[in-house]
Amino acid sequence: AQSVTQLGSHVSVSEGALVLLRCNYSSSVPPYLFWYVQYPNQGLQLLLKYTSAATLVKGINGFEAEFKKSETSFHLTKPSAHMSDAAEYFCAVRFPQGGKLIFGQGTELSVKP
Amino acid sequence: EPEVTQTPSHQVTQMGQEVILRCVPISNHLYFYWYRQILGQKVEFLVSFYNNEISEKSEIFDDQFSVERPDGSNFTLKIRSTKLEDSAMYFCASSVGQNNQPQHFGDGTRLSIL
Numbered sequence: 001a002q003s004v005t006q007l008g009s010h011v012s013v014s015e016g017a018l019v020l021l022r023c024n025y026s027s028s029v030p031p032y033l034f035w036y037v038q039y040p041n042q043g044l045q046l047l048l049k050y051t052s053a054a055t056l057v058k059g060i061n062g063f064e065a066e067f068k069k070s071e072t073s074f075h076l077t078k079p080s081a082h083m084s085d086a087a088e089y090f091c092a093v094r095f096p097q098g099g100k101l102i103f104g105q106g107t108e109l110s111v112k113p
Numbered sequence: 114e115p116e117v118t119q120t121p122s123h124q125v126t127q128m129g130q131e132v133i134l135r136c137v138p139i140s141n142h143l144y145f146y147w148y149r150q151i152l153g154q155k156v157e158f159l160v161s162f163y164n165n166e167i168s169e170k171s172e173i174f175d176d177q178f179s180v181e182r183p184d185g186s187n188f189t190l191k192i193r194s195t196k197l198e199d200s201a202m203y204f205c206a207s208s209v210g211q212n213n214q215p216q217h218f219g220d221g222t223r224l225s226i227l
Contacts, residue, residue, distance in 0.1 A: 032213045043117075043204060044156070044218040051213035090156060099144060099169055099211045100158040 002027045004093050006104035014112045019063075019078040021107045023091030026072065031093040033074040034101065035065055038088045047089075050074060061085070086111045115139045119205050119219035126195055127227055134190045134222045136205030145188045146206040146216060147180065149173070156204065162188065192224075200226045 007022040025031060033050040048059025055067045065076045074091060091104040118137045126132045138145050147159040160170045162180055179191045188207075192199055202223050206216040 034215060036218075041220075043119075043220040044206075046215045046217070049213065049215050092156075094212065096212060099161040099163070100146065100171075101148075101156075101206075101216060102158070103156040105155045 002031075002093070002095060002102060004091055004102055004104040006089075006091050006107050008107055009105060010108045010110070012110040012112060013081045015083055016080050019076070019081045019085065019109065021076040021089050021091075021109065023065075023074045023076065023104055024072055025074065025091075025093050027093070027095065029096060030069060031095045033065075033067060034092045034094070035059065035063070035074075035076050036090045036092060037061075038090065038106075040087075044090065047076070081109075081111045083111050083113065085109060117205055117207055117217050117219035119203075119222050121222060122220065123223045123225070125225045125227065128197055129194050132192050132195055132224065134192075134203050134205075134224070136188045136190070136219055137186055138188055138205065138207030139217055140186070142207035142209055142217070144168075144208045144211060144214075144216075145180075145182070146208075147190045148204045148206065148218075149201040150204065150221075151198075151201045159190070159203075195224075195226045197226050200224060 003026045005024045035047040036044040048057045050067045058064045063078045088108045092101040120135045145162040150156045160174045161168045177193045202221045204221045205219045208214045208216045
């Protein structure tokens with residue numbers, strides 16, 4: 001079955017530290033991959049997307065993600081966390097010829113001063 | 114930048130009542146979606162809509178649910194007879210296309226069933 005798993009429902013980092021949010025998918029064909037961010041009381045905002053043009057994808061707010069087919073992963077990173085990065089982050093996949101997004105459980109990122 | 118707008122932001126309804134959630138997708142988008150997020154759980158797909166008909170729906174989207182695009186700009190989700198378990202945040206999304214085209218989300222409607 002097609003699925004998305006985000007390891008860690010809650011990640012806490014210090015300001016200035018590396019952010020690493022993990023996402024793995026399960027599928028027989030490579031999907032299209034997305035990361036969304038949700039700030040409190042707001043909708044889902046697209047951070048970045050993987051579309052097979054390049055395995056390392058750069059997004060907004062200094063985030064980037066690397067697609068690793070052998071590991072079926074699409075982990076999200078940011079070299080230096082900022083207080084404003086505190087939010088919930090969702091990995092989502094969309095399979096070829098499909099429309100719907102399948103979301104992971106979400107990871108809440110906290111940033112300590 | 115164009116955005117998806119949803120109204121109301123919060124809806125409180127008695128169990129058994131009908132509720133209509135409204136969305137205005139981005140104007141040149143062709144695909145429309147509803148998702149829901151029960152408190153503390155993941156975002157779940159409900160239904161997708163293209164060319165004035167439902168293209169896909171989940172098992173959550175039973176006979177109590179319906180969608181409509183009545184006037185070429187609004188996209189509505191109707192729940193005919195609400196249940197307590199319908200309490201959730203409902204998100205509307207739209208996209209230009211499928212596959213690698215991202216979906217753009219509204220801020221959601223928080224539906225509370227009493």
